[in-house]
Amino acid sequence: AQTVTQSQPEMSVQEAETVTLSCTYDTSESNYYLFWYKQPPSRQMILVIRQEAYKQQNATENRFSVNFQKAAKSFSLKISDSQLGDTAMYFCAFMKHLAAGNKLTFGGGTRVLVKP
Amino acid sequence: NAGVMQNPRHLVRRRGQEARLRCSPMKGHSHVYWYRQLPEEGLKFMVYLQKENIIDESGMPKERFSAEFPKEGPSILRIQQVVRGDSAAYFCASSPRLAGNTDTQYFGPGTRLTVL
Numbered sequence: 228a229q230t231v232t233q234s235q236p237e238m239s240v241q242e243a244e245t246v247t248l249s250c251t252y253d254t255s256e257s258n259y260y261l262f263w264y265k266q267p268p269s270r271q272m273i274l275v276i277r278q279e280a281y282k283q284q285n286a287t288e289n290r291f292s293v294n295f296q297k298a299a300k301s302f303s304l305k306i307s308d309s310q311l312g313d314t315a316m317y318f319c320a321f322m323k324h325l326a327a328g329n330k331l332t333f334g335g336g337t338r339v340l341v342k343p
Numbered sequence: 344n345a346g347v348m349q350n351p352r353h354l355v356r357r358r359g360q361e362a363r364l365r366c367s368p369m370k371g372h373s374h375v376y377w378y379r380q381l382p383e384e385g386l387k388f389m390v391y392l393q394k395e396n397i398i399d400e401s402g403m404p405k406e407r408f409s410a411e412f413p414k415e416g417p418s419i420l421r422i423q424q425v426v427r428g429d430s431a432a433y434f435c436a437s438s439p440r441l442a443g444n445t446d447t448q449y450f451g452p453g454t455r456l457t458v459l
Contacts, residue, residue, distance in 0.1 A: 231385075262447070272386070272434060272450035318385050329438070330376065330399060331448060333385035 229254045229321050233334035240309045241342050247294075248304045248337045250319030256280075258324040261295065261302045262331070267315040275317070278302065280324070309341045345370065347437050347451035348417075355457045362422040362429070364454045368437030375418040376448055377410060380432040392418060422456075430458045 230253045240246040252261070263275040278286045278295050285293050290310075294303045306313055319334040348367040356362050368375050374393055378386040391399040392412035403410065407425075412418040422429055432455045436448035 264450075269452070270432060270455075271452050272436075274447060274449065277447055329374075329446070329448075330388040330391060330402070331378070331386070331436075332388070333378075335385045 229256075229323070229332045231319055231321050231332050231334035233317075233319055233337050235337045236335075237338040237340070239340040239342055240306075242309055242311060244309055245305060245307050246309055246339060248306075248317055248319075248339070250302045250304070250334055252300050252302065252319075252321050252334075254300070254321065254323075256323050260322040260324060261293075262320040262322070263291070263293070263302075263304045264318045264320060264333075265313075265315045266318065266336075267312075272318075276304065306339070311341050311343060313339060314341045315339060347372075347435055347449055349433075349435050349451035349454050351454060352452060353455050353457070355459060356425050357459050358426055359424050362425050362456055364420040364422075364433050364435075364456070365417045366420070366435030366437075366451060367417040368435075369439075369449055372437035372439045372449075374438045374446075375412050376436045376438075377418075377420050378434045378436065380434060380453070382431070386434060389420070425456075425458045427458045430456055432456075 232251050259280045261278045265273045265275050276288045290307045292305045316336045318336045320331040377389040380386045388402040390410045407423045409421045432453045434453045435451045438446035438448045
């Protein structure tokens with residue numbers, strides 16, 4: 228079974244600065260997908276970014292980028308130029324490729340607080 | 344294109360009552376997933392359904408919980424004889440297809456169940 232670990236329960240960052248969230252996972256699969264979801268106080272789960280394990284290039288979405296280290300099974304999220312609206316819980320998630328079910332396995336989350 | 348719809352958003356039940364949670368997937372999506380989020384935790388997979396079929400129910404408790412996705416209408420997660428430990432946020436997600444690929448799941452706003 229896959230496990231996803233987020234070792235930072237909470238982080239704070241000043242507005243306009245950069246914060247990096249860590250995520251490690253354990254799997255015997257060679258092909259899979261990784262995701263970061265954001266859950267603001269409204270509790271809506273919002274997709275932030277997605278990475279295919281077979282792609283060496285790190286995914287980016289505007290101010291959000293990942294550092295994917297497949298050998299180390301690490302998938303960190305960098306938020307650049309932090310904005311107040313980035314305040315939320317952030318969840319790292321794993322999904323097997325070509326598996327019946329495609330269920331997501333989530334980490335425990337990191338709470339990010341952006342301070343003005 | 345409307346997102347994933349869930350209702351009700353909030354549901355209060357007394358111990359022993361039944362809870363019915365509804366999920367309408369995004370237009371064009373035929374795959375539905377249910378997840379449960381206990382307070383201060385990440386989401387945990389419960390069940391994956393396609394129209395009229397349960398594909399993976401490995402995360403469902405063996406008793407009192409059931410799910411369906413009929414040919415017409417929304418997917419229903421049903422919890423019979425609720426107990427206080429069932430209090431949680433229940434999220435539905437949908438994706439467009441499986442067919443040899445892994446698709447991103449898009450989440451609804453969740454139903455917060457409180458058992459008194």
